[in-house]
Amino acid sequence: MISTDPHPIRVVIADDHVLYRKSLQLVITLDRDIEVVAVAADGQEALEQVLRWRPDVLVLDLRMPKLSGLEAIRAISQRSPTTRVLMLTMPEDPDSAVAALLAGAAGYVTKDATGEQVAEAIRELHRGVNQLAPTAAATLLDRVSRTASDDDPNVHLERRILHLLAGGEDLSVVATAVGLSEDDVRHRIADLLTRLRAVASGSP
The missing domain is CATH 3.40.50.2300 (Response regulator)
Structure with missing residues (x-):
């Protein structure tokens, strides 16, 4: 149709x-x-x-x-x-x-x-929203934990977001838990994926 x-x-x-x-x-x-x-x-x-x-x-x-x-x-x-x-x-x-x-x-x-x-x-x-299911969030959390520097202030927030998503929480709950808007959480996820893609491709 x-x-x-x-x-x-x-x-x-x-x-x-x-x-x-x-x-x-x-x-x-x-x-x-x-x-x-x-x-x-x-x-x-x-x-x-x-x-x-x-x-x-x-x-x-x-x-x-x-x-x-x-x-x-x-x-x-x-x-x-x-x-x-x-x-x-x-x-x-x-x-x-x-x-x-x-x-x-x-x-x-x-x-x-x-x-x-x-x-x-x-x-x-x-609408520009990345689709990230709990199983993928858990795998990404493991990857971030192994590759990111603890000195990076963004890492702790990203780990918290991924941990909540891995636990099956929806975006509104995650946003409230970390004190951000839902759009800000979406941007954080998108930025994280962009950074990990650069690492995976060997880009500086």
Whole structure:
């Protein structure tokens, strides 16, 4: 179904499992705020569709043929930086989710999420909100604890935020606990991911 919204969120769905891809497309297109402009069955096709359509959001499976999800994220970050990538991962694989975030994904959902949950994640990404589930927050907390300097005054606040998120607290609770606005917490998470991406890529 084509969205009746004059400015719908334009989405490309990329997953190599045809039944999952079609069912996700069906559910998402029921949302009047979202228009699925293209689908892809492998990482290379996902990149091609993104470059053709310049969507707002790409929903991308991590494990893809021809071009892996991580390779596709890096290419899209360079060639279509306004497209935000929502990574699909398996529930038991938080390390891969964090790898996707560090490669440039704006967020992730697990493949056991409902279509409605994926649609909500798409809307959140389009609003500029990074999607960080408790398992990924816990993995990031471990990474920050091992790599960040205790002399950095921001580290203690970041650890507190990640600790609360890892415990399953929602953003409003986290913001109240650390004495910041929800927008400030979002910015802190985004800044943390940017810094960790630079470290992971070897940038100064």
